[in-house]
Amino acid sequence: MGVESVDNLSRKACLPVNSLSLETWSRGRLGVREREMEKELMQLLVTVFLWGTASFMVAPAITDVTVSALCPAQYQCSLAIYLTGFQQAITGLGAVMTTPLVGNLSDKYGRKALLTLPLALSIFPLVILACSRDTDFFYAYYVVKTLTAIVGDASVNCLSLAYVADKVGEAKRASAFGILGGVSSASFVCGTLASRFLSTALTFRVAALFSMSSAMYMRIFLEESLVVGGGVRRPMLKEREAPCVEEIISQNLDSSPPMFRTPPSLRDLIGLLKSSPSFSKAAIVCFFNSLADGGLQVSVLYFLKYRFQFSKNQFADLMLINGVGATLVQLLLMPVLVPVMGEEKLLSMGLFIGSITTSVYSLSWASWVPYALGVCTVFGALVRPSISSIVSKQVGPAEQGMVQGCFSGISSSANIIAPLTFTPLTALFLSEEAPFYFPGFSIMCLGVSQMIAFIQSIWIQAVPSNANCQWQNQ
Template identity: 50%
Template structure:
C-alpha cells in the first residue's frame, strides 16, 4: 500500500462515507414498514415509495454526474467532493433524532434530493482524484483498491448492523459521515485545476474547442475547458472522438443493465425458488462482497499490470454470466451460496472500465469523463427494472410461457454475455502513446 500512500487519505474518506450508507441500508425496509404500515407483513405503499425514489434518484444522476465531474475539473476535486459528503450527513440525522411518520417523510424527501448528487458524485470525483495522482501504469491497481474499499465498507456496515439498535444505526451513520467530511478537510490534499495543465495534456474536448475557434497558443492556455454545463453534444463528442471510450461506455451500460436486474428480481427468484428470508439474503450478500473486497484489494493490483484491464474485463463479464446461469438452473439451496463466490472476478468489471476510460482522457477531463460513464450507467439502472421485473413475475407465476423459473435470471446474465463482444474489441491505447 506504500506506493498508493498519496491516496491513503482518500481511501479513509471513502470508507467512512460508504460505511455510513451501508450501515443504514439493511435497516431501512424494517424502519419503513414500522412507520408506514405498523403491524403489517406487506406494505404496497413502501414498495411504491421505494421504486419511485430509485427512479427519481436515477434520473437525477443521469443529469448531475457529468456536471459534477465537469465542475471538479474546473474547481478542483476537494471542493466538489466536499459537496456530496456534506449533503450525505443530513438524511440520517433526521431519523437519528426521531422516528415518526412525519420525520420519515422528511427523511424520504431529503434522501431523494441528496441521492441525486451523493449516490454517484462521491465515486465520480474520487475516481478523478485517483487519476490525478497515479501514473497510467499504476492507475488500474489504485482504482481496484478504491472499489475494494467500498466493498469492505459494505461488509463492515452489514456486520455492524447486526449488533446495533435502530437508533444507534442512524447515529453511527451520522457520525461516520461527519468524520468523512472533517477527515477530508484536514488531511486530503487538493489537485491541480484545469488552467494549471499544459494544453497538450487536454486531448479531446480541448481539441474540440480549438477546432471551432482560431486562437493563438497563449490565449488558448487561458481558456477553461468545458467551463459550462455539459451538453449532450459534448458527451456525444466524447463517444465519437475515442473509439475505446465508446466501447467502454457500451460495456458500462450493459454491465449496469445486468446489475439492475440482479437486484430485486434475483431476490424475488431466490425467495420463490428456495424460500429465502432476510438472513439468507444477508449471508449471500456478505459472501459476495467479501469476495469482491478481496478481489479488488488484492487480485486487481497484482493482475492488472500483468495481463491488462481489458483481459480482466472480459474475464469478469464471462464469470458474471456463468454465475447467473448456475443460479437460474439451481435446484439445491446451497448452490446460490456457492455461486456467490464468483463475484471474485465479476467485481473487477467496473474498476476495469473506469481504468480504461481514465487512460483515454487528459487530466483536465477526468471528472467529466467519469461523470459521463456514471450517467450512462444510471440510464441502464433506470431501464433495467422495466424489463426484468415483469419477466421475473411472469416466469414465477402459475402460468408461465414455459417451465423455467430461472429464465429471467438467465436473461439478466445474457446482458453480461453480450457485453463480452464490445469488451473483446477494446485495445487500450494510452494517452501517452497517442501523442
C-alpha cells in the first residue's frame, strides 16, 4: 500500500514535469526570445530609418544640382539624363554581381558584419556635395557615388530583409516586411520634408550627418544575426532533414556554432529559380516591376521639369505625398490585409493599380495631375514586401541572405536595362527631334512593363503550409 502510494505520487509528480511544465517552460522561453527579437528588430528599423533619411533627403535636390552643374540656366539637359542613366546602369551591373555574394556571405558571417560596408561607403558621396556643388565637385561626387552604389542600396535592402527573415516566423513575415518597408517610407517622408525646407547646401550637410549616424548606431546597438538551421520548406542546399519544433527548441538551447556551407554556384542559383513555379514567376514579376521602377527613376523627374518646369520644391511635394501614403499603406493597411487576402493577391493588386496610374501619369495634361495621381501610386508600396515574403517562405533560415541577394540581383539586372533603354527614349521625346509629340511616351512604356508583371503575378500560387513540422514565432 505504501509502495503503491509512493509510485502513484511519483507518477503524479512526473506528469506535470514531462508535459505541462515542459510546455509552460517552452512557451516562456519562446516568449522571452520573441521579446528579444522585437528589441533587435527595433535596432534594425532605427538603422534603416537613419540611412533612408540620408539617402532620400538629397533626392529632390540632386536633379537641380545635376542640371545646374552641367547645363546652367536650362530646363532640359540631355547630358544630365544620359549621365544619370549611365550611372544607374553601372551600379545595376555591379549590384547584379555583388548582392548575391553579399547575401550569401551574410548567411555565413552575419548580417551586421556585411551591413557595415554599404553603410560606411554611403557617407562619402554626401560629404563631397556638402562641401560644394560646383561642376568639379559634382563630377567627383558622380564617380564616388557610382562606385559606392555598387555595394550600397541593394545590399542594405537585401541584408535588412534577410535580418527580418531571421527573426520573424513565416506567419508574421509578410507583415514584418511591410513594417520594414513602412519605416523606409517614413524615412522617405522625413528626408523629403527636410529637403523641402532646407537650403540645398544645408540639405547635403544634414544628409551626411544622418548617414554617419546610421553607421555608428548600427555598429553600437544592432545585434549580430547568425542562424542555426531551422524549419526548411524547400531548401536549395539541403543538408539534413528539417527538424521539428522540439528539435529546434533544443537547438536554440545549444550554443554550438552554426555549420557553414560552401557558397552556391551559378548552377545552384539557376536551380533555385527553377525549384518551383512560384520562384520562377516571382523572378519575372520582380524583373518587370524593377524595370518599371528603374525607368521611372531616370525619366519622371526630367519629364516633370520639361513639361511643367518643376523644381526642387515641387519634387519634394510629390515625394511627400507618395511617401506618406506608402508609409500608411505598409504600416497600417498591409498587416490587416495580409491575413485576409494573402501576399499573392496584394501583389497583383499593387501591380494593377501601379500600371494604370503610370499610364495615366504619362498623359499628364496639367500640373495638378501628378499630385492627384499620388494617391494611387502609394499602392505600389505593396509590391516589394509581397515579393520578399513569397520568396522568403520557399527556403529555410540559413538561406535567407542568399535568396534575398538573388532577387536583389534580378532587380539590379533590370536597373541595368532600364537606363539603357529609357534614358535615350526619354531624351528623344523631350527633344525637338521626337518623331511625334508625346513627352510621356517612355513613361507609358513603363506602365506596359508593370502590366506584364501583373499578368505574371496572377499565376503565383500560395505555398501550402507544412502541418507536420513548421517553425513559426507567434
